[in-house]
Amino acid sequence: MAQARALFQLGIDLDENPSASKTEEQNITAQTPAGEDERKDFFIERDGERFAGTHLIVDLWGAEGINDLAYVEETLRECVDAAEATLLHIHLHHFTPNDGISGVAVLAESHISIHSWPEIGYAALDIFMCGAAKPELAVEVLRERFTPSHVAVEEHRRGRGL
DSSP states (O other): OHHHHHHHHTTOOTTTOTTSOOOGGGGSOOOOOTTSOOOSSOOEEETTEEESEEEEEEEEESOSSTTOHHHHHHHHHHHHHHTTOOEEEEEEEEOTTTOOEEEEEEETTEEEEEEEETTTTEEEEEEEEETTOOHHHHHHHHHHHHOOSEEEEEEEEETTTO
């Protein structure tokens, strides 16, 4: 139901979009819960500021498992769940000969992307989410799963001043 609600909030009504794939859970037409703000822009208001979303730039050094495609996919899925976001699609590509991985988890709330250089233990991630998602919780999953020796996180509030 969460995915159906997120898609509905983005203007995608599964009952009116025959090309959208439906799961059993999505067959219920999503509706905005009673009392929820009727605004359709899903901008965030925090600390007296209004903005489109939180964009975290995450650098991991000394990271483990960043060359394992299945492990990276599983980690991205855990990041999405932890952030209370809605996964739409994951696409990952495994490079040779260095075993690096590039890819993206496309979310109703935006995306998480990863680019890894396992030969030096480095991974660069972007976590951009709008609405009620909690991108900072995805960073904790990255710490736990990839066990980096050093993590740097920069926050940028996208669409400030709107």
